[in-house]
Amino acid sequence: xxxxxxxxxxxxxxxxxxxxxxxxxxxxxxxxxxxxxxxxxxxxxxxxxxxxxxxxxxxxxxxxxxxxxxxxxxxxxxxxxxxxxxxxxxxxxxxxxxxxxxxxxxxxxxxxxxxxxxxxxxxxxxxxxxxxxxxxxxxxxxxxxxxxxxxxxxxxxxxxxxxxxxxxxxxxxxxxxxxxxxxxxxxxxxxxxxxxxxxxxxxxxxxxxxxxxxxxxxxxxxxxxxxxxxxxxxxxxxxxxxxxxxxxxxxxxxxxxxxxxxxxxxxxxxxxxxxxxxxxxxxxxxxxxxxxxxxxxxxxxxxxxxxxxxxxxxxxxxxxxxxxxxxxxxxxxxxxxx
Amino acid sequence: xxxxxxxxxxxxxxxxxxxxxxxxxxxxxxxxxxxxxxxxxxxxxxxxxxxxxxxxxxxxxxxxxxxxxxxxxxxxxxxxxxxxxxxxxxxxxxxxxxxxxxxxxxxxxxxxxxxxxxxxxxxxxxxxxxxxxxxxxxxxxxxxxxxxxxxxxxxxxxxxxxxxxxxxxxxxxxxxxxxxxxxxxxxxxxxxxxxxxxxxxxxxxxxxxxxxxxxxxxxxxxxxxxxxxxxxxxxxxxxxxxxxxxxxxxxxxxxxxxxxxxxxxxxxxxxxxxxxxxxxxxxxxxxxxxxxxxxxxxxxxxxxxxxxxxxxxxxxxxxxxxxxxxxxxxxxxxxxxxxxxxxxxxxxxxxxxxxxxxxxxxxxxxxxxxxxxxxx
Numbered sequence: 091x092x093x094x095x096x097x098x099x100x101x102x103x104x105x106x107x108x109x110x111x112x113x114x115x116x117x118x119x120x121x122x123x124x125x126x127x128x129x130x131x132x133x134x135x136x137x138x139x140x141x142x143x144x145x146x147x148x149x150x151x152x153x154x155x156x157x158x159x160x161x162x163x164x165x166x167x168x169x170x171x172x173x174x175x176x177x178x179x180x181x182x183x184x185x186x187x188x189x190x191x192x193x194x195x196x197x198x199x200x201x202x203x204x205x206x207x208x209x210x211x212x213x214x215x216x217x218x219x220x221x222x223x224x225x226x227x228x229x230x231x232x233x234x235x236x237x238x239x240x241x242x243x244x245x246x247x248x249x250x251x252x253x254x255x256x257x258x259x260x261x262x263x264x265x266x267x268x269x270x271x272x273x274x275x276x277x278x279x280x281x282x283x284x285x286x287x288x289x290x291x292x293x294x295x296x297x298x299x300x301x302x303x304x305x306x307x308x309x310x311x312x313x314x315x316x317x318x319x320x321x322x323x324x325x326x327x328x329x330x331x332x333x334x335x336x337x338x339x340x341x342x343x344x345x346x347x348x349x350x351x352x353x354x355x356x357x358x359x360x361x362x363x364x365x366x367x368x369x370x371x372x373x374x375x376x377x378x379x380x381x382x383x384x385x386x387x388x389x390x391x392x393x394x395x396x397x398x399x400x401x402x403x404x405x406x407x408x409x410x411x412x413x414x415x416x417x418x419x420x421x422x423x424x425x426x427x428x
Numbered sequence: 429x430x431x432x433x434x435x436x437x438x439x440x441x442x443x444x445x446x447x448x449x450x451x452x453x454x455x456x457x458x459x460x461x462x463x464x465x466x467x468x469x470x471x472x473x474x475x476x477x478x479x480x481x482x483x484x485x486x487x488x489x490x491x492x493x494x495x496x497x498x499x500x501x502x503x504x505x506x507x508x509x510x511x512x513x514x515x516x517x518x519x520x521x522x523x524x525x526x527x528x529x530x531x532x533x534x535x536x537x538x539x540x541x542x543x544x545x546x547x548x549x550x551x552x553x554x555x556x557x558x559x560x561x562x563x564x565x566x567x568x569x570x571x572x573x574x575x576x577x578x579x580x581x582x583x584x585x586x587x588x589x590x591x592x593x594x595x596x597x598x599x600x601x602x603x604x605x606x607x608x609x610x611x612x613x614x615x616x617x618x619x620x621x622x623x624x625x626x627x628x629x630x631x632x633x634x635x636x637x638x639x640x641x642x643x644x645x646x647x648x649x650x651x652x653x654x655x656x657x658x659x660x661x662x663x664x665x666x667x668x669x670x671x672x673x674x675x676x677x678x679x680x681x682x683x684x685x686x687x688x689x690x691x692x693x694x695x696x697x698x699x700x701x702x703x704x705x706x707x708x709x710x711x712x713x714x715x716x717x718x719x720x721x722x723x724x725x726x727x728x729x730x731x732x733x734x735x736x737x738x739x740x741x742x743x744x745x746x747x748x749x750x751x752x753x754x755x756x757x758x759x760x761x762x763x764x765x766x767x768x769x770x771x772x773x774x775x776x777x778x779x780x781x782x783x784x785x786x787x788x789x790x791x792x793x794x795x796x797x798x799x800x801x802x803x804x
Contacts, residue, residue: 121578141581144607149577199596211599262713271596274573281574282599284606399569399576400548 098373101365105380109158112387116154119391120145121398148284156283156291157390158383160344161354163295165362165382166302166375167340168355173313173371174333175239178419182341182355184243185334186250190225191218191345193253193260196272200264215287215346222342225249226334233330277403278349280390291347298339299379305332306371313369351386352405353412358382360419385411456486458496460505467634470650471624474615475631485634486512492613497634513610519586519635525572526591526614530557531774532629536641543583544569546590553769573597577607585609587635592617622689622777623649629775645775652778656785657692664788666690667698667723667757670732671748677719678735681710689777693784698726720751728787729757730800731765739765742803763803770799 117129124142132138132146167182175184183189194217202209232245261269308329311319320326344351362381363369389407396402455463455478467477467485478486483499493513498504500517508514521543524530531554533539539556548568549561560566567583570576572593580588588604588611595601601611616625626649633642668686669679679699680686687697699722702712723729729752731739739745742763746753757763764787770780776799783797795802 121576122582141584144581145578148603148606149581209595209598211602214598268596271573271593274597279574282577282597282603284599284603399567399579401570401574401576 094368098366098368101362101377102380104365105377105384108384109380109387112384112391113154113158116157116387116391117146117150119395120150152283152285152288153280153390153394154387155288156280156347157386159288159291159295160280160348160351161358161382161384161386162379163299163340163382164344164351164354165358165378165385166299167337167344169359169362169371169374169378170302170309170333170337170340171355172359173309173369174330174337175243177243178360179356179416180243181353182337182344183250183350183352185229185246185338186225186248186253187222187338187341188345188350189250189253189257190221190223191342192221192272192276192350193257194218194221194224195275196257196260196264196268199268199271199275200260211282215290218349219342219346221253222338222345225253226338226342229334229338230331233334274403275349278351278405279393279401280348280386280404281394281401283347287347291343294343295340298336298343299375301332302336302340303372303375305329305336306375309333309371313371348404350405351408353408353416354382354385354389357408357412357415358385360415361385456488456494458484458486458505459507467630469627469630471621472616472619472627472630473624474618475628477631477634483637487631487634489613489615489631490618492615495610495612499637515587515610515612515635517635517637521583521585523569523575523580523585523588523609525575525594526589526616527551527772528591528616528625528774529589529614529628529632530554531772531776532626532632533636535629535645535775536633536636536638538632538636538638540565541636542566544580544585546570546572546575553772573600575600575604577603580604580609581607587612589614589632616774617685619685620683620688622685622692622781623653625685625774626777649775649778653692653781656694656782659694659785659789661696662694662788662790664695664727665698665725666695666728666730666784666788667726668730668732669719669723670735671716672713672735675716675749676713677716678711678732679714679719681712684710689781690784693781693788695728695784695788698723716749716751720754724751724755726755726757727760728762728764729755731763731803733765734768734771738768739803745803761802761804764797764800765803766800773799 118126122145124145128138128142129146132143164182171180171182171184172178195214198209198214198217228249229242229246233242236242236245261272308319308324311322311324312329316326341355358381359374359378362374362377366373366377368374389411390404393402393404393407455466458480461480461482461484464479464481467479469476475487475489480486482502484502485497487495487497494511495513495515496508497515497517504514520541522541523544523546524542525546527547533542534554534556539560543566545557545561545566545568549558552558552561557566561568567579569579572590573596588609590611590613592613592615594611594613604611614628616628619625627646629646630639630642633639668690669677671677679702680697681702682697682700690697731745733739742758745763752758780799783799786793795804
């Protein structure tokens with residue numbers, strides 16, 4: 091018991107230290123050289139030369155916080171879906187969330203922007219969120235009729251295919267510029283985040299995360315099996331609805347603000363569970379948040395600095411680091427089953 | 429006699445005043461500024477410029493916004509409408525994202541005012557821009573959808589000139605404006621006449637105080653074109669297209685400026701019935717079967733290499749689709765390929781039209797023209 095507690099504490103300390111190191115590294119990295127002392131003055135004392143002040147407060151800090159919050163949200167969403175479906179490669183977008191968001195974004199780009207009608211960034215974000223929620227709505231409808239979890243995954247994938255097919259149909263009539271822009275959006279990015287975005291995403295995501303945390307006990311019971319959970323008093327139907335809703339809100343928020351970001355939701359829960367050597371939700375949920383934040387911060391640092399001023403898409407970087415984890419996990423699972 | 433002279437002079441004076449009033453009625457009234465004249469624009473329809481005494485100028489870009497250019501050291505008028513953005517001269521370290529604008533800046537000797545580019549050095553075919561980037565006078569600041577805000581801020585950028593692609597990334601525009609960097613979205617791609625695109629150099633000239641240079645250059649462009657556009661239609665048909673990696677043919681719509689250029693050169697664009705659009709830069713994808721049916725009898729083929737890469741021979745063209753071997757233009761040896769610099773060199777449109785005209789008139793032409801070359 092003591093040993094396991096030490097392990098848990100160590101894991102959380104490691105994650106927290108890594109987060110702190112990456113926060114420090116990120117705030118001190120960028121196209122413009124700023125000294126640690128300058129950044130300290132700007133952040134703590136709110137003094138400094140105007141350009142440097144804007145770089146730190148209006149460019150670096152919102153971006154870093156977005157990577158933390160959205161990375162954490164993706165990771166928790168992935169954990170929820172992997173637990174729910176009992177499938178280790180279930181990710182935040184398995185229910186067609188990103189496809190729904192992409193559909194609405196493509197419609198916005200082609201029918202509004204294609205006519206030269208300017209829209210506010212909030213409209214694009216809201217549109218992506220609405221698209222994601224529409225996909226989620228279909229899944230909720232289907233989940234009422236379907237008992238087997240594997241069927242629900244298939245339905246989610248099918249809904250994703252339908253949304254993608256409609257998007258492709260719409261894109262057929264689009265100008266090349268719209269296709270390029272849609273592709274850019276599909277690759278995901280933390281660029282251009284503002285404090286306004288941080289405010290909205292924090293309100294939505296932290297509320298959802300709190301509710302998820304309060305569901306730790308029923309999730310823990312569900313991990314032992316549906317029958318066990320039912321016997322423990324968990325209302326399976328409500329539990330299922332709540333889980334789909336919360337994981338969808340988390341992944342929809344990420345997609346709305348930063349576009350679809352791959353592999354974080356699949357890889358990080360496994361990394362965290364390996365670190366903690368447990369799947370207890372009460373520990374894994376906060377650890378997943380920290381782990382997702384660390385992973386996204388690291389990947390975003392690479393995406394924006396390695397080839398600056400050219401910025402890599404965040405999905406390219408997360409895939410490069412996340413895919414090996416998935417492969418390792420599959421191989422390990424295979425060798426254990428033998 | 430004296431009475432007659434007085435009445436005559438008074439009459440002339442009244443007529444002049446009435447004419448001025450008529451001109452002034454179309455101009456914006458700005459408190460504290462006296463309207464002087466409106467810039468004469470012969471082809472451009474997407475912007476207008478009202479000039480005021482003291483060197484002030486109000487630029488109005490259709491569906492894009494209004495900008496008041498304030499001379500260096502001059503006071504900013506009070507009680508301006510909220511939608512008017514102030515551009516205080518001198519405008520240095522401009523962040524230029526709209527690639528078609530670079531050549532216009534070059535024409536008015538304004539490249540020195542551009543400090544940041546949305547295209548890296550390898551992407552430029554305009555030598556002056558390439559040199560400036562290689563020398564370090566112009567820095568690559570990231571593409572339009574993911575600019576390097578830190579670099580832009582550190583260079584004290586005074587203006588961002590974007591294309592309408594920026595509307596797909598509204599958060600970028602908002603972020604730049606939050607930093608106090610005005611964003612001017614150019615709409616030259618919506619000009620129905622090719623010279624209308626070139627005439628945008630007059631707008632950039634207003635920003636830099638180089639109106640005389642712009643007038644001179646534009647007059648030369650018109651001169652170059654006048655001999656061509658006055659001549660009769662040759663009756664020859666031209667197909668302008670490229671084939672993408674999926675084997676789909678991308679062609680221009682009838683209202684596109686390339687189709688217009690062919691018309692001005694005395695030719696007929698082969699797909700003259702393909703739906704028009706508000707956007708003068710409009711293309712569409714077409715299946716090879718439809719393209720074959722519509723273009724196989726075209727007298728001339730011009731292959732657009734700017735997207736797909738320059739072809740070196742007719743065999744390379746036929747490798748994209750064997751059906752092309754059956755085209756009249758291929759059999760007659762009238763296959764031409766554009767060079768990659770065509771769409772960046774906006775000031776070359778008049779030359780391009782003149783070259784097309786030489787081609788279509790049946791004149792003896794060399795295998796290499798300014799912006800295109802014959803495929804053998």
